[in-house]
Amino acid sequence: MFNAEVFQITILSLQISALAxxxxxxxxxxxxxxxxxxxxxxxxxxxxxxxxxMGLPPxxxxxxxxxxxxxxxxxxxxxxxxxxxxxxIAQVVIxxxxxxGLTAAALQALxxxxxxxxYGLGASQxxxxxMLWKEARLPLLAALMAGFGSVISxxxxxxxxxxxxxxxxxxxxxxxxxxxxxxxxxxxxALGLLLLTITFLxxxxxxxxxxxxxxx
Amino acid sequence: xxxFALLFTFLLALSLLASACAPVTPVTSxxxxxxxxxxxxxxxxxxxxxxxxxxxLFEEQxxxxxxxxxxxxxxxxxxxxxxxxxVLLVHAPAAExxxxxxxxxxxxxxxxxxxxxIVGPASDPAGIRGKTTAxxxxxxxxxxxxxxxxxxxxxxTNKKExxxxxxxxxxxxxxxxxxxxxxxxxxxxxxxxxxxxAAYTMTDRATFLANQENLDLEILVEGDEVLLxxxxxxxxxxxKSNAINYTGALAFANFLxxxxxxxxxxxxxxxxxxxxxxxxxxxxxxxxxxL
Numbered sequence: 001m002f003n004a005e006v007f008q009i010t011i012l013s014l015q016i017s018a019l020a021x022x023x024x025x026x027x028x029x030x031x032x033x034x035x036x037x038x039x040x041x042x043x044x045x046x047x048x049x050x051x052x053x054m055g056l057p058p059x060x061x062x063x064x065x066x067x068x069x070x071x072x073x074x075x076x077x078x079x080x081x082x083x084x085x086x087x088x089i090a091q092v093v094i095x096x097x098x099x100x101g102l103t104a105a106a107l108q109a110l111x112x113x114x115x116x117x118x119y120g121l122g123a124s125q126x127x128x129x130x131m132l133w134k135e136a137r138l139p140l141l142a143a144l145m146a147g148f149g150s151v152i153s154x155x156x157x158x159x160x161x162x163x164x165x166x167x168x169x170x171x172x173x174x175x176x177x178x179x180x181x182x183x184x185x186x187x188x189x190a191l192g193l194l195l196l197t198i199t200f201l202x203x204x205x206x207x208x209x210x211x212x213x214x215x216x
Numbered sequence: 217x218x219x220f221a222l223l224f225t226f227l228l229a230l231s232l233l234a235s236a237c238a239p240v241t242p243v244t245s246x247x248x249x250x251x252x253x254x255x256x257x258x259x260x261x262x263x264x265x266x267x268x269x270x271x272x273l274f275e276e277q278x279x280x281x282x283x284x285x286x287x288x289x290x291x292x293x294x295x296x297x298x299x300x301x302x303v304l305l306v307h308a309p310a311a312e313x314x315x316x317x318x319x320x321x322x323x324x325x326x327x328x329x330x331x332x333x334i335v336g337p338a339s340d341p342a343g344i345r346g347k348t349t350a351x352x353x354x355x356x357x358x359x360x361x362x363x364x365x366x367x368x369x370x371x372x373t374n375k376k377e378x379x380x381x382x383x384x385x386x387x388x389x390x391x392x393x394x395x396x397x398x399x400x401x402x403x404x405x406x407x408x409x410x411x412x413x414a415a416y417t418m419t420d421r422a423t424f425l426a427n428q429e430n431l432d433l434e435i436l437v438e439g440d441e442v443l444l445x446x447x448x449x450x451x452x453x454x455x456k457s458n459a460i461n462y463t464g465a466l467a468f469a470n471f472l473x474x475x476x477x478x479x480x481x482x483x484x485x486x487x488x489x490x491x492x493x494x495x496x497x498x499x500x501x502x503x504x505x506x507l
Contacts, residue, residue, distance in 0.1 A: 071459045072298040079459070081300075082254065082283045163285040166268070181263050181404040183427035 005167075010194060013171040016084055017152040020091035024099045024147045027092070029140070032103025033129055037115075047104060053097025058090075059156030065090040066161045082163040087171070090157040095147040102143030106136040141210040145203055152199055172198075253464035254283045256301035258372055259402045261447075262286035264422035264493055266484055273480065274471045280464050288371030288402075296321055299456040303465035305472070307447045308372040309507050310379070321450040322462070326502060327472050328481050328494045329446045332376060334437040335407070335424060336362075336416035344416070345436045351383045353437040358386040361395045363415035367406055368398025372445070377418045380442065407431055420445050422485070422493040441506050446497070449473070473498035 035047050067073050069081040069089075080086045110132060118128045133140060155173035162169030164178060172195045179188040261267050262284065271282050285292075285301065289308045295301040297320045305327065306312060315321045334344065334353050342362040344353040357364050366389070367374035378389050388396035397415065399406045403423040410417040411431040424435070437443075449469045454462035471477055478496035485493035497505065 070298065070300045071457055072300055076459065082285065163283060165283050165285070168283065178262070181259060181402050182265070183404055183407075183430050185430065 006191070006194070008167065009170055009172055009175055010198065012084065012169075013152065013173075013195075014198065016087050016171060017091060017148060020088045020151050021095055021099075021144065021148040023088070023092045024096040025144060027096045028099030028143070028147070029103055029133075031096075032100040032143075033107060033132075035100070036104040036107035037129075037132075047101075050097050050101045050104070054101045056094060056097065057156070058094055058154040058158075059160065061090050061093045062157030062160030065093065065157065069161065081161060082165060082169060084162070084169055086161040087158050087169060090161045091151040091154065094154060094157060095151045098150050099143050099147040102146060103140060106139035106143065107132055109139070110135055137213055138210055141206055141213075145206050148202060148206075149199065152195070152202075248279055248464060248467075250461050250464065251279060251281050252283065253280055253302045253461045253468060254285060254295075254300070255303050255305060255468065256285050256287060256292035256295040257305040258289050258292060258307060259286050259404075260307070260373070260420050260423055261305060263402070263404055264426055264485070266422075266481070266494060269480065269484060270472070270477065273477070274468060278467050278471065280467060282468065288369050289375065290370035290372075296450065296452045299452060299460055302452055302461045303468050304450040304452070305447060306372060306450065307445050308375045309446055309448065309502070311372075311375060312448055312450060315450065319453055320456065322453045323451045323466065323469060325449050325469055325473050326497050326500060326505075327447045327449050328478075328496050328498075329444050329505060330421050330494045331438065332373070332418055332420055332443040332445050333424065333435045334416060334418050335410070335431075335433045336436050337414040337432060338434050339414070340436060342416065347437050348440065350380050350418075350437060350440045350443055354380060355384045355386065357416050358384065358388060358395075361393070363395050363397060363413055364388070365406055365410045365413065365415050365417040366396060366398045367403065368400050369402075371402075373403060373418065373420060376445065380418070383442075407433065425485070425489045425491075425493065444505055446502075446505055446507060447494075 035043060035050065065086065066081065068075045069086055070076055114135065115128065118131055123131065153173065155177060158171055159174050159177065162171065162174065164170050164174040172191055176188050176191045179191065257267065267284055271284060274280065275282060289306045292304050292306050293311055293315060296304045296315060312324065316324055334350060336344065342357045342360040344356050347353045366377055381387055381389055399409050403419055404427055406417055407419055407424065407427050408430065411433050449472050451462060451465040451469055452460050454460045478498050481494050481496045482492055
């Protein structure tokens with residue numbers, strides 16, 4: 001059963017979730033930094049919103065994104081529904097609050113005197129943020145892993161906005177749902193083990209980077 | 217703020233890029249102008265494997281690329297109503313007709329049928345084995361208060377089951393007695409639940425045969441005319457939205473009722489299950505099937 005189609009499904013799952021996690025980092029890292037360090041009214045309200053977003057049910061995100069992207073929806077003209085791009089959008093919505101929230105928590109856990117010290121040494125704002133990111137690299141990598149974990153394992157949104165179309169939007173999780181529905185439990189379990197193995201390998205690589213930098 | 221505007225643009229560009237990377241439509245000499253069509257259909261056609269045979273055949277012959285969305289018939293009909301699909305392959309005749317009358321759908325052709333059966337544990341606590349009508353069997357189940365699993369998901373199968381109860385003196389769908397369990401899931405999962413709970417349920421034959429080896433259930437009542445499960449193909453009215461690919465939808469509908477395709481439907485599953493799963497009906501009328 002480990003044929004070309006399973007290979008294609010696996011690669012697609014990895015591509016979609018990696019791209020979604022990358023985009024989440026792109027949004028979540030600056031946003032989380034801003035929320036952690038900024039001083040402005042409504043900051044704790046925004047942080048609460050982000051922390052709530054960490055628990056967004058994927059199926060609700062899926063429904064919301066689908067309603068936007070359907071032909072009858074406001075973004076229907078883009079013709080993105082039932083494409084990999086639609087899954088990526090939904091997965092970004094799911095994982096960027098995770099990355100944002102954990103980034104904010106990681107930076108707020110740093111000693112506040114560090115910022116004063118960096119400014120005292122004449123660091124510019126960009127240099128200061130860069131130093132803080134380096135200092136908090138362990139929890140930041142953990143944020144990345146949590147973001148990836150939340151999307152590679154997610155099925156509700158992928159099913160709804162991707163449609164589980166063979167060769168186009170069928171990913172590992174939706175394939176497992178399909179095979180279970182067909183009564184092919186052996187195939188479903190094999191795909192499940194494959195998914196676990198891949199998640200493990202990705203996290204192993206990230207943990208290796210994390211621990212290597214911890215020893216420095 | 218500028219940084220966020222930049223981020224947003226980047227995100228949009230990336231998503232467009234990703235959609236451009238989507239698999240390229242097979243190009244044939246007769247490549248149609250708009251090659252993408254969205255087919256909304258029921259889980260039973262996908263779970264039985266029939267679409268895995270028919271869709272590639274159609275794509276090869278016509279040059280269209282079909283995006284198959286397998287949902288319950290209720291959801292498939294709603295997708296047609298909202299113009300979110302181009303063509304529907306569904307099995308709930310009573311719910312299909314209003315869409316034709318309202319002009320939501322344009323064409324409707326009879327494609328095929330298979331049949332429903334009432335299945336249950338071999339011990340058969342309600343004693344329905346061998347009854348010739350579904351009404352009689354359901355009444356016995358209700359009288360003995362044996363557990364019955366309903367799909368409860370507004371699918372074609374669920375609509376059919378609810379219609380059957382209206383012919384009995386019982387209406388568990390309204391009174392919700394404890395023995396009437398709604399699973400809210402697809403046919404495959406519902407059969408598993410029935411098997412684990414040693415309960416009765418109503419299933420289409422194709423899904424039952426595909427799952428049979430995992431189930432402690434037997435077919436107890438079959439062959440009643442009201443248990444026919446009739447599939448129609450419907451094209452969505454192109455006047456609803458510019459995005460609707462009516463030409464493609466009609467091509468797919470005509471493909472399904474083509475005599476060569478009908479032969480493929482007749483042969484499907486014979487090799488694996490020793491009996492056909494679907495019976496082609498394009499040369500018949502609704503009246504022939506008692507609709």
